[in-house]
Amino acid sequence: MQFSSYGNWVKPIPHVLARFGVDGHALLSSLGLANHKEGERLPAEKTAEAWRLAAQLSGQPSIGIHAAKAIHPASWGALGHAVLSCENLHHAISLLLKYPAFISDSIRIEAYEGTETFTLETFPVSKQLPGVESLEFGMATGFQLLNAIFPAQLKLKSLSLTRTENCDATSYQEFYQCEDVFFGQASAKQVFYRKDIYLPLPFANAELTEHHEKLVQQQLQKQGFDFEKNTFIEQVTARLRQQLNAGHINQTKIAEELNISSRHMQRKLKALNTSFSDLVDSIRKESALALLKSRQKSLTDIAHQLGFSDHSNFTRAFKRWHGLTPTQFLELAIQQSAANR
Template identity: 30%
Template structure:
């Protein structure tokens, strides 16, 4: 029964498209023609979320075409947090390295990659244990991806801190392709193989460093979006609820925001509209609801003019806002402001 559940996870279209993009980019750099890995027809379907099994097959194929012992290094080092969507933005805006790493651990399921990442903190060290839980992952692809994960973390750290990371030790339950000398030279790490565990050990001081890319004004917003996406991924939140949460987090409400929401969910705008329709909603309806709610709040609690409110809500001019508001509420914005608190609270 357990194996059936795991197998279905591998076959579901849950893998983030960035992994295929990174693999194809590396293949091109190594002189491997993209069509050797994936047909043009299949490439189009991989622009959105797809089956992990497809990616694992491509990894094995790439390793056959390019037997380079530094492939895990090159694949992991391609990490570009700016291209990693909402998760990348949450990581980059985090206050410290530890905060960033905790975000990575918590929201890795959103990538669709079946990593198991856990860590514990001692008096002087942070010990990270990693593995891939899915038995359907081919062993060669698993080993490649676990090794590349270490180099991915190193690439993330360099973005966050502007310097190379130092690692105390690394243990693999397999024989890595990257020579041990590379780990010693670049990370100062001793490498132990065939230990039965995959563990990376860091000094605690590395995790307490402030990130150069931290941004407190947007960090909580990106984390909230990740939380909403994670709940939906686990089946706890509907598509319309995610859209509502996203709209509430935006400063400027425009119809163009549809593309941004779809991008944060790693789907196309057309797919987002289709999923909303399945829940008997339209994006324009949800946008209108949020505009109404925010307009009422601003009219009650702020001294902003009608024109200023219209601009913040994404209207091209104040007259359009006034017409829309009166249609929603039955009063003009100025009349709404003049009404009694009892009436306002009832709308």
């Protein structure tokens, strides 16, 4: 599959590299990225290579942080302008997650709430993409956008990054205003304070948000995305993931968030050759494996997190998916691990 990214993601490279005495225009030219048109999407592997080389040539592993400081809402095009008029950060984040293809289709982002925290977790779609440096730049630009509309200094509670090499945490701590920065993690996480996420924003304007959101949709359609199919299913799926992370499933609430009735949502999904129950089943199947492999929760806790009423229902579903009960799956995994030692 050919993954792509928003073309503006490489624009800051010449500017930030000039501060370190490096010709960023030459770098982009060598990759064939120097003269792309406004709004044009770029191959994700080239975007990843551009940021990798930028870090290497500048001697700055955290190059994405340095570059993100110069980003402003207009850098995000219509989506940035839509975010400017959101009612709170939760609304802004929901809007960003509503259009994952606008940012890059080489990542998947999940959001979930705790009692005092709100977490954004980013997963690469493939092992090679989007690249550590490119991923960190994308995360930093998202934070910079949210910080631009926040009435005070936005701070993270903690930051988790996937890079494994030794790196000075200072740049990350200063940019995100947080002490706890963890490297070598399985996924990238930005943990916000929940109280900040729902704080009313001073420039909320529903009409402006709606206007610019329509421009985002038009842009994606021009770029060849099957907006009706991909985006609607992504919207439902993203909300399902959020609900499962919170341990419950509420079809009516998802429909309300999409401004349609449950019946209308079911009809739209049927027209797209799927159903709400099919999406629930698919996400549960995927999440069950990940949770079992992590071995951090009991089977009862996993069953509750996935929205099953009891342990036995989870066991029956898992056996239907994989031909084994969860206990048998874990026993087999332990045996295979022992055999490989």
